[in-house]
Amino acid sequence: MSFYTSLSGLKNAQTDLNVVAHNIANAETTGFKKSRVEFADIVAGSAYTNPKHIQGIGSTVEAISQNFAIGPIEQTGSALDLAISGDGFFQMKSAASGDALFTRNGSFAMDEAGYIHDGSQNRLQIFAPGADPAVDAPIDALVPATNGAGAEFAGVTIDNDGTVRASYADGTNEVVGTVALASFISPSGLRQVGSSNWEATGLSGTPQFGLPDTGAYGALISGALERSNVDIAEELVSLITAQRYFQANAKAIDTATQISQAVINLRT
Structure with missing residues (x-):
């Protein structure tokens, strides 16, 4: 299950990177409004599941929302x-x-x-x-x-x-x-x-x-x-955060792979 949980994180990180890149690409586009990605966690459990035993199974993109704050005015x-x-x-x-x-x-x-x-x-x-x-x-x-x-x-x-x-x-x-x-x-x-x-x-x-x-x-x-309401400094910070998010999920998949390989290689 950890593979699919981390895979959802990778996909979300890619979406986040795409949105940030789109904002940066339109930093000089007149009248452009920046967007941000909103994530939500995913859990699975039934009415008979002990609430203390419910595990999360990843995350998903809940919305890509636009920020309609007024941008700088250029004469x-x-x-x-x-x-x-x-x-x-x-x-x-x-x-x-x-x-x-x-x-x-x-x-x-x-x-x-x-x-x-x-x-x-x-x-x-x-x-x-x-x-x-x-x-x-x-x-x-x-x-x-x-x-x-x-x-x-x-x-x-x-x-x-x-x-x-x-x-x-x-x-x-x-x-x-x-x-x-x-x-x-x-x-x-x-x-x-x-x-x-x-x-x-x-x-x-x-x-x-x-x-x-x-x-x-x-x-x-x-x-x-x-002008566009994109703040380049803010977007660069978001870009670094999205990159770390991607790397962390990739590392989780790598760790799960190593654990699986260790179990397969067990000798009785």
Whole structure:
């Protein structure tokens, strides 16, 4: 039994190493949230087993949970770079499927049609002017190429409260909408889909929408990005711990092998 007990430890140590390596690999990924492995022990016994005689039979991975602590804010100067100073996620519309994606990565740009999007062409979602977040659904962030007077687009800015303003060659400004922020009852239940994006699941609950700098939602910081919340020093310590964990379980298997070999070699 000791072989299988230690084998479960080896597998768990490998999982831990993989998660730590993934965190370190994304230490410079904008909007990335680090993960940690949570282990649980395994015991076996029936109602007729003496509680004092129950033996553990190894461990298992109970969960790989994400830490949604806010990462450091880096100033960039770009008007379409946004960081959330508190709680909330940007909602994006997937370019591939049209499904809703959620992210803390506010590195946005504008395409030739006027849509505000991320590096994967997923479109930022905003509320139309005068919309009620409790009732109205967000829409694609689209900046008109000309205003009502026919003047051409000259630039775009986003305020701390999420208001998207387009400026035109005739000196006028128009409000395009307000950036939509989403929150979840259980963010740890979100499913990672890559590129610092998440999808809602039954564990996370449905998204609740609101406006930046209102209620529990954080204000926006224009010209800034939220960096990864990975602490390299902390991850290196975790890496050493996982390595020792792996080595200890490997040693336990080696010891069990030696004991088995000694029993086999017994002479009567």
